[in-house]
Amino acid sequence: MSTSDRTIVERATTVPRKRIGLYAVLLAMVVLYLLPLETGLFTAFKTQSAFQTTIPVLPPIGNQFTIGPWGQALDRLWPALGYSVAFVVPATAFSALFGSLAAYGLTITKWRGQIVVMLIFVAGIFIPYQAVLVPLTRFWTGIVDIRGLLGPEGSLVALTITHIAYGIPICTLLFRGHFKGLDQSMFEAARLDGATIRTIYRRIAFPLAIPMFAVTLIYQFTNIWNDLLFALVLVRGEYEVVTMALQSFTGSMVGQYNLLMAGAFITALPTIAVYVLFGKQFAEGVSGGGA
Amino acid sequence: MAGLTIDNVTKIFEDDDGEIVAIDDVSIDVADEEFLVLVGPSGCGKSTLLRMIAGLETVTSGTISLGDEIINDVKPQYLDVAMVFQSYALYPHMSVRGNMAFGLEESTALSDDEIDQQVTESAEMMEIADLLDRKPSELSGGQQQRVALGRAIVRDPEVFLMDEPLANLDAKLRAQMRTELQRLQEDLGVTTIYVTHDQTEAMTMGDRIAILNDGRLQQIGDPLTCYHQPANQFVAGFIGEPAMNFFAMDVEGDRLVGERFEYPLTDALGAAVEGRDAVTFGIRPEDIRFGGAAGEHAFEMDVDVVEPKGDENIVHLRLADADDEYGAHVSEERSPDAFVATISGMESVEAGESIVATIPPTAIHLFDATTGEAIHNRSLDNVDVSPVE
Amino acid sequence: MAGLTIDNVTKIFEDDDGEIVAIDDVSIDVADEEFLVLVGPSGCGKSTLLRMIAGLETVTSGTISLGDEIINDVKPQYLDVAMVFQSYALYPHMSVRGNMAFGLEESTALSDDEIDQQVTESAEMMEIADLLDRKPSELSGGQQQRVALGRAIVRDPEVFLMDEPLANLDAKLRAQMRTELQRLQEDLGVTTIYVTHDQTEAMTMGDRIAILNDGRLQQIGDPLTCYHQPANQFVAGFIGEPAMNFFAMDVEGDRLVGERFEYPLTDALGAAVEGRDAVTFGIRPEDIRFGGAAGEHAFEMDVDVVEPKGDENIVHLRLADADDEYGAHVSEERSPDAFVATISGMESVEAGESIVATIPPTAIHLFDATTGEAIHNRSLDNVDVSPVE
């Protein structure tokens, strides 16, 4: 059973070659991952006729180049960007906050039936949005006439609350993973130190959950920002959010892809920025939660 | 400051598979300012007992009182006890100062200045004053341990509870912290219950030790009493390193007959075994003496293995006429003819050598063969009570 | 089976902040079938050296050879060594059988039947045959340790590398596994390098011990030599528990003058300090004798603390005329007038008592005050080399 007869051939020189291969693969993947984005970006700088006549991945050259679509897109998206920010920020923040509170309540304290409640929360993640469009609109007009109560802005409020509710399940799951990963004796120590459950949340759980907040905030921000379906049925024209505005770039009969792409990039700018700036926190936070 | 009374306390966990009796009718009185060490093998209920005292676990039956007050159902945050956890349980996002101040902020109405002053004082006492602004992750294990202690001390509680607080430290640090902790407790005079399964800690730290097994209290007493006068075989075997040598023996007239050797009884021993058929015979390794001639209490033995430790040698012996039944196999059981003895590091024996080992009748322990209860403990007559030589 | 030669090996880690010399020009010859114990404080490079041997770490300079073959650049999977990790590193998703078979499957071309047979055999040898179908998480710490060993044994490698394999066990189990491991290695006769920072393991297990500090080899030799004839102050202080007492002393004529006491030199000692101004004076706790009258080598001391351990007592002493500078504060440094001594558990002293303690000139060690090199070690004349009494 001895393996000493195995020829020993591996030498240190193989190591750098392997590294080169590794980086080659990594870079190839980078190309793969960025190509569609690059295509979109080039298209946004092409004239209407150029994008129809050139190959999408090629950059615009000479008179194919224009920044017109950007100006036009920005013009049309400008107010919608504002409305989007106005509802996405609170919706994101509150869904994360509620999620962390719920996860805390369902993790740190012990009582029977907890798992059942948790499962109900988790199952909520899988509700198809299409299924709830009719009930939701009925609710926000028939049962609570939000526009009647708050005026036209009411529709943004309705959208915010709806997104909060639909964000809670996934946030709860993510936070629960995080809290379970923490040293439980720390919470016991805090109790012995005289802290109430509420204080423990405020002074221990909340600050320690900050990496998880990074994850849920990024996740929710992207999701809510990019959502079209709820906005479409809950919001009226005067408070058109950015995905709706972007959608209006696609006409019924003619596609203006350069405009659409410019608009898409403008629309995506906040989410891209969030990922570029906080991608590290996102990645690290995910590890904190076992999410 | 107050004493702690644990009165007929039982703790039963409901499990999926049924009930687990973690603590079974345990009563302990811890005097004010006493340092009580709780020892026992893993799973014997040490942590459970501690956590019941801290209010982190309900008491199934019995009462726990602090001073005159029954604290069974007092929530942890209203109890004036401090606990030091094996994992330290420091708040990782707070500085050392924050960690130490937290308890004061939450459980007292002290002003910020007063809190700060107390924290600084305690930190100085623990010699961590210069670490106050660091985060726990920036501290070494020993420093974290100090902070964990500091956090408990600063609150000036009525009781300290410590659950294997030194288990995560390396041997050198553990030895050092052990002494510190002892001194500290003496200086502060706070009633302390200290859980460990480390021999040395158990023997050296406490005023008394309480030995638990399987949820039941085996013995409680000062360390040397437990060492020399164990209440039962469990205690005798659990305390002491290397452990006491045990042999199952039958009582046949005036001698004990084991599987491989016989041991003539002296009068004292004979009285103890009166009316019994079988006993367990025990002798501590350090009580086996080398040299002299074979006699009724002296046996010819072969030296099997010698483990030199410098200051002492651990000698594994085997009765001279023994067949070597135990070859390449490692075994968890001690064979019926193997002895472990310790001798001074300055004496030397070699593996393979033949020697005569004396098992002095004054040093042997006898236990009930079934219940394990001690029926005879070694005589302490020849224990020197004043500086020798 | 083969010997292992470590020849002028250096390991440098490139860090963000610069270079870390983890191993500094270390040479060790490990004979075939030898059991070498590698000890040293945390961070001294023990693991790094072991990992270089296993091929898990590159060698910065120097060579490591197994038999006649230089293995510096051989990848671990082609090396015929087995490693036992401190954390056991059992594969949590595989049964015990799977864990043990894995190495055979990956590194040999044996048929499934043969593998199964070997696994069963080794499992029997380790007495874990009935655990073969359990997952590691269903095993106790000791059982896991056995499986980790079994996994190494089954491969019948040329070298065993063990990195603190017993560190995670409790004291009782550690003692037991220690003996087993030793026997096992003797039976199998596989060259073994064993890393530990446990005193007892270091002293008792190896044929030789190698003491590392700060990446440099301090001494290599058999355990008792290292204990009694330390090459330098580091080794003297590192080996032995409680540690050797050290005092900085000036040489003034025929006496050593310390901060708090003076020690007249004998001829032998006088010769050793010839031409020096200052030395470090060392005496092991067990060499301090109690009783008798004060004399030139006997001092009046107060008993500060007594830590009874049953078989022995650790006695903290302080020179009788010392002011008590050390109050409530716990301290990491030993004060210049404090001694630690050990006495038999049968002798007893009480804290507060005054005694006379003798420091026999034959037992003292002297070290260079700056380099720490040993300039005089204790005489071994009065070490008994045959059964005493």
Place this chain on the structure above:
Amino acid sequence: MSAIDRIVDRVRRYRSDEESTSDAPLATDGGHRTGGLDLGPEFVQALPFWLPAGLLVALFVYGAIGWNFLVSLTDWSGLQASYWPLDFGMYTRFFERVFAQSGDHALSWLPAPLADLFGRLLTGPIEYWSFRNTIVLLIVFTVLTLIVGLLLAILIDQQIRFENTFRTIYLLPMSLSFVVTAVFWQWMYNPRYGIINSALETVGLDFFAVDWIGAAQFKLLAVIIALTWQFSGYGMVVYLAGLRAIPNDQFEAARVDGAGTIKMYLRVIIPQLRAATLSAAVVLMVFALKAFDFLYVIFGSRPGPGADILSVMMYRTAFDTSQFAYGAAIATILFVLALGVIMPYLYIQYQRGDL
């Protein structure tokens, strides 16, 4: 986890204490709790934390899905809501159509693209195809994304330089909305000047240069690939965390045991990533369910048998043709389907105490 840890963990899990003031009279209840809901003080203390969130979820999420279920029991079609009579007619109708088809084809267990490579026609009730494509999408997308994510994670885990940059780039597509990525991929897949086929032809794989989103048998595959592109970054991040959580000595033990890199990952490392796999899978399935937007932008409301999925079908049934009851039934089925896939995992997770 060592046995001791587990015990300690259990201690914590079952811990509970009772409300009382410090001067309460002797309160030895003498017994221990019996089963049933424990509505003790911990429950009361925890309520303020989860109840507000719970109410929001109950009202908007479960209220709505309940309402949807109610609608699915009616015959409502057209713009006048009707809530009577209630029966399971819509469900029978759906499953009759599904099963009318499924028995017929020997190859129907294959994913649609594969089955069709072997020459089967995409005919029969659209219910069957939607149902099937949904399952295929859910499973194949999740598995594929996990695999790609794992490979990326392993690559990134090789102590590379610029790790953060690589990671962010791989994660970037996730930040984009489906509306945008769908348009990107429409171009990528164009058989004439799309980059995919150009690349395939350049490297001589003309055989694979198919009409990705035009030919029915490739549509779903095309969608899956695009979605994998978009979300493999998430898989990567989760796996990366998982890999980093595996103690180094597992890698080393495997090496010392003689395993090469591939064997090491396959036999030792990857099996230990179960928790990571599970948590990534949950989130990825959520994305798969939202793939509605993506399909809708590329194919409109009728992707055809090759790519139709339940959510698109539901949408079109309810909102294109106003068959609200039938649409609601499809939505319920979709929900149950998703739960059916995920619940066993959650159950296992719960059993191991990881939920």
Place this chain on the structure above:
Amino acid sequence: DGDGGSNELELVHWWTAGGEEDAIQALIDGYEEEYDYTVNNNPAPGGAGSALDTVIQNRVLNENPPGTFQIWPGKAMNTYLDSDVLADIGSVWTDEMQSAYQDGVMELAQTDDGTFVAVPVNIHRLNNLFYNVSVVEDAGVDPASLETPGDVLTAMETVEAETDAAGMAHQTSAQWSTVQLWEDILVGQAGVDTYLDVLDGNVAANEQAVKDALQLTADYREYFIEDAGSVSWDTGNQSVIQDEAAFLHQGDWAAGQYKSAEDFEYGTDWDYVPFPGTGDVYHVVSDAFVMPQPNPSPDATEAWLSYAGSVDGQIAFNTNKGSIPPRTDVSMDEFGPFLTSQSEDFGASTAQPPTIAHGTGVTPTVKGNVEDAFADFIANWNVDDTYSGIESAFN
């Protein structure tokens, strides 16, 4: 202001790009100038109208409809009519307006019992065969000589044999283009009466005709541009503009794209013929506005509908939209040569049938079923399956 409701007219439509957007804006501008109302422009584009359906249906269900919305006149309104959502707007349809509208179009605006519920604002012709002049000349094909849909197949065959260009620019990524192609092939092969009979639901009676049309459509497929399955119709149409395809079957909105293309002139670079076999048929695609009830702004809506039905409104709208006005009394001066010629064809046409693809000819349910059948068809091109799909679509 009491009964009249709000002064703000909420208008929901899906025209958000290019000429369509200009067209609705022109209509809004004209309306706001003419009346004292303001328009709350609330487009719900996307998904060729289905996003709008979602929004409107939801709002109707909530009894909260907008002031007016865009709809295809004819059977497409059935869903709303069944629920009694559309108000009688007989008052808008003055005698003057009634006499100006072409009869076939006016019928589309009415319910079965003759109640007016919608105001059509434009007419597109569906049955056009556009072609690239240079490509057909290179191939030696004379489009004017094609007489039947079958001839088109032969012509495409010639084109592909003689030139590098594809026979036809078409898209199969969504069904509607293929549905309308099949409709015109059916009209071209079997005549408009058969087609109308099929629209009435008598599919089985015309099985052979329907199958023949399907077969020919499937045959055409050989000559579609390579990426037909992946592109939208206008992207596909680039092939015609770039001399890469010969023919395009499409509504006259395609001309708008030619108009905006550089160096691509009507007559010299592109031209059209009525789809062969449908010369005297004007296959109508129309859009309309309605008054939902309960209406938040009845007065403003009524004014809007009147304006949409007026000469001014229709000029403003149609010149931008690239369609002809449904009113026959509008001067075509501002419409350019192509639309003028279309308008003349319209006047001369003997039949103006509605369409399935654009919702005027069948109810939404039937349209949905037909599209389901065609979703299958463009996946497997199976004539028999599709036929049975179409047959059952009307049940």
